[in-house]
Amino acid sequence: MSVASVDTKKLTSEVAARHGLLIRDDDPAMALVTMSEIVLEQVLEQAEIRLQALLSEAETGQKKLQQEALGWVQDEIGHAGGALRVQLQRDMDAGRLQAKELVVQLSQIYARSAVRRWAAVGIASGLVLLLLGVGLGLGLGRWLR
Numbered sequence: 001m002s003v004a005s006v007d008t009k010k011l012t013s014e015v016a017a018r019h020g021l022l023i024r025d026d027d028p029a030m031a032l033v034t035m036s037e038i039v040l041e042q043v044l045e046q047a048e049i050r051l052q053a054l055l056s057e058a059e060t061g062q063k064k065l066q067q068e069a070l071g072w073v074q075d076e077i078g079h080a081g082g083a084l085r086v087q088l089q090r091d092m093d094a095g096r097l098q099a100k101e102l103v104v105q106l107s108q109i110y111a112r113s114a115v116r117r118w119a120a121v122g123i124a125s126g127l128v129l130l131l132l133g134v135g136l137g138l139g140l141g142r143w144l145r
Contacts, residue, residue: 006037058143065139072135073128080124087117 012023091113
């Protein structure tokens with residue numbers, strides 16, 4: 001990063017207009033201007049390096065949080081799928097009822113299990129969304145500190 005070189009003609013004319021002083025290119029005050037320009041360049045370079053480091057750190061933290069959230073969501077989906085499989089297994093075991101009772105009992109069990117499945121899916125989905133929101137909120141809170 002480089003600061004644009006100071007326009008000495010504009011600088012000398014502005015000093016003359018404001019203060020009534022005539023400064024030439026070989027005036028010691030021009031050396032101070034050059035020194036200030038060099039110091040400013042160095043400070044800006046250091047600030048740019050610090051900013052790049054902060055941005056890199058923030059990006060790394062964001063990627064880490066994203067990976068953690070992805071892993072958490074996958075775990076929650078796995079748990080919800082396991083619960084759904086258990087419920088389906090119960091439904092299949094109930095299907096082994098005797099032939100005469102099967103027609104009446106199967107319709108009752110299916111109606112109840114469908115409600116349970118949808119309730120379980122609704123609760124699991126709500127829980128996943130809630131936990132994802134809390135996890136992302138906490139992660140964002142840590143990132144913003």
